[in-house]
Amino acid sequence: VSTQSTGVITDKVLTVQNTTSGGVLSESGENRFYLPCGVFVGDGGEVLIPDLVLQQVFLFPGTPISPSSVPTLVLGTEHTSGNTSSTFCQPTSAVMDDLGFI
Secondary structure (H helix, E strand, O other): OOOOOOOOOOOOOEEEEOOOOOOEEEEEOOOOOOOEOOOEEOOOOOEEEEEOOOOEEEEEOOOOOOOOOOOOEEEOOOOOEOOOOOOEOOOOOOOOOOOOOO
């Protein structure tokens, strides 16, 4: 487990698999997250990933996540806990409704 004091996870923490064969299509996420949890995949393939230590929620586009993928939206302030419109307190989950509201 990684914390702010021990650093970012250097291993690939995200895996996209073929739903038929179970084979790995891509792996990524290294050097991006400290403690990702509660992954949500929307109907359009968009992926929401909260990070408990970073105090942020990342939205990736509706394409398979690859090593070159960058979030299209980052919510929260890095390493800043709170309950304001720009901060989270240890986010563990996030969802998106049919209209795209997070």
